Amino acid sequence: MTTPRTLFDKLWDAHVVVPETAAAPAVFYIDLHLIHEVTSPQGFTELASRGIAPRRPDLTKATLDHSTPTLPADAAGELPYHKPEAKAQVERLRENCKAHGIEIFDLGSAQRGIVHVIAPELGLTQPGMSIVCGDSHTSTHGAFGALAFGIGSSEVGHVLATQCLLQRKPKTLAITIDGELGEGVGAKDVVLHVIQQIGVNGGTGHVIEFRGSTVRAMSMESRMTLCNMAIEAGARAGLVAPDDVTFEWLSRTPRAPQGRAFDAAVKRWRTLATDDGAAFDQEVQVDARRIAPAVTWGTHPGTAIGVDQRVPEPADAAEAKAQAYMGLHAGAAIAGTPVDVVFVGSCTNCRLSDMRDVAGVLAGRRVHPRVRMLVVPGSEQVKREAEAEGIDRIVRAAGAEWREPGCSMCIAMNGDLVAPGQLAVSTSNRNFEGRQGPGARTLLASPLTAAASAVAGVVADPRTLAATEAA
C-alpha cells in the first residue's frame, strides 16, 4: 500500500528533478513562468551577463500590469505614463520578449491584464502545474490545484536560465472551512477572517490547502481570492483541490487542452486531491457561519474585524501606533468612519463576479460626493465582459471612474494614488503604511463592502445597504 499523500505532496513529488538532501535543496521544475515589467529586467540582465539564453521561452509568458497607466491613450496615441522610468520598464520587457521569442500580452492585446488574472482566463494556469512569477500573489493560481508561488528577481533569472529553482520542501497547513456563508459575505471576508485568526505569519514556511464545504461551494473567482491572500498569512502558497468547478472553468479557456486531450487531462487532474488519511503538519478549522463582512483597522492584513464591530483596544504599542496612523479610535464603531477613496480592483478582487457585485450596489445609486471611487477591471477580458453587461455605464452613472485594466492603486506605481492622510476602502490585499501612496490609509474589504461604503461616504455594512431601496 502506498502512503497517503496530500495534494501538495503530489505536486511536489511530480516536479522534483533532483531530490533534496541535508546538504542541498531540491532542484524543482517549473511548468509555467509568468513575468511582468517590474521584477524581470534584472533577471534578463543576469542571463545576458553570462551569455546565456532562456531555456524554455515557450513556458514563459509575459504581461504588462504594474507600471501601466489605467487612463487611455491621448489623441496622438500616447499613453499617459506617470514617469519615464515606467515607460522604460515596459519597453525593456518588450525588447526582452522580442529578443528571446517569449509571448507577451502587450498593451493593445485583447488578452492583457494583471498577470494573476490573465493566466487563469487563458487556461495557461492548469491543475498539477508548478507556476512561478516574480510576484508574491502568484499564490492566486493555487485555486486551480497548481503549486504556485512568488519568487525574487534572482530566481526569475534562475528559472529563465534553467526552468528550475532550488527549493526546500515546505510544510503543509490544512485550513478547513465548513458551513454556509451569510448574506453579503464572500471569499474576501473569509480570507481576512482566516488571516486574523492565524496571524500574518501563521502560514510562514507552509503551503496552505483550503478545504471544506465552504470552499467546495465557491466559484473559481472566489477560490482565487482565497488563494491570492494566502501570502498575507505568510504562506508559501495556497491550494484548492481541482473539481468540476475547476474543469468547467478550464473548458471555456482557449489555452487549456481541447477535445479528447481535455478529457484525458481531466482524468489526470481528478487524481489531484489529498488522499484519505494523509497527514498535514498543521490543521485549522473555521466555521463559515460565524464570518461577517470584514474590514481591517490596522496596517497589516491580520487586523480584520466584522464591519459591525468596534475598533479593538490596542494589544501593544505597535497596535496603538497603527491605530494612530489609521486615525481610528479604540472602542469606536468602525462603520461610520468617513471615507475619501474607494478602490475596487487588484488581483484579489477584479474579476467579473467582483464587477457584478459592485454594479449590484451602485445600480440606481450615487457615490457619496466626498468619495472618489475607482473601478479597475483586472484584465481586458473582464473589461470587455463587464461592458457587455453594461457595468461600465452603471459605474459611471453612479459617479465612479471606470478605468483600463492594471494593478493601479493596489501598489500605486502607475500614478493612481491615495493622497497623504486620505482614508481608502480598498478591495486589494495590503493595507501596509503607504502601500497606496505615502501617508495613505487603507481599509481592506470586499467589493460589496467597498461599494456600500462608496455610496454611504462612510465605512458601511453591505447588509444594511441592501435593505435600503435603490432610487
Added chain:
Amino acid sequence: MNTAVNIIRSRAVVLSQANIDTDRIIPARFLSTTIRTGLGEHAFADWRKRADGSVDPEFALNRPENAGRSILLAGRNFGCGSSREHAPWALTDAGLRAVVSSQVADIFRANALKNGLVPVVLDEAVVQSLMQRPDDELEIDIAAGELRTPDGQRHAFALDAFARTCLLEGVDELGYLLARGADIQHYETSHRESSHVV
C-alpha cells in the same frame, strides 16, 4: 556571483516593530528601475523622511551613532509582503549585512541569501535582550552558526546547510543549477506529456 562571507562584526541598528513589510523597506514608487543598484538611499524611505520631505533625525538609520552599522535588529516577521528583491538590494546597498529577528518572511529570506544578506533567526526573548544593548559589538559567525555578544553569550542560529555553503564559499546558485543541465534535460524528456503550455 556572491562574495564569500564568514564573520560579520558590528554594533546594531534597532527597528523593534514587528511585521516590517517590504513596502516599508522600499516603497513601490522606487521599483520603477531596471537595475539592482543604487537603491540604498531609498531604504525605509517613508521612515527616513517625513511627509514634508525633511529628514527625520530620530529615525534609527538617520542617527549619526548608527552610521556604518551593518547588523539590523528587527521585530518579528521581518520582510513580510511582496517578493520584491529590491528590499534586500536596498538594505545591502545601505550597508547592512545581516538581519537579526525572531522570524523572517519566506520570500524575503530567500532573496536576502542571494544577496549575501544573512538572516539570523533567534528566540524572541534573545532578540529583545539584544535590542536593549544596541551599542554592544555583535559577532555573527556563519561557519559556527552563532551570534556572540561581548559578554560571552553565544546564541546558535539555524542556517540551511546549502545557504551556509553558499555564503561561506560565495557559491553562485545559478551556476549550481546550470551544472544540473543533464538532470533537467532528463526530467523534461520523461515528463513531456504532463506539460500543456501552448
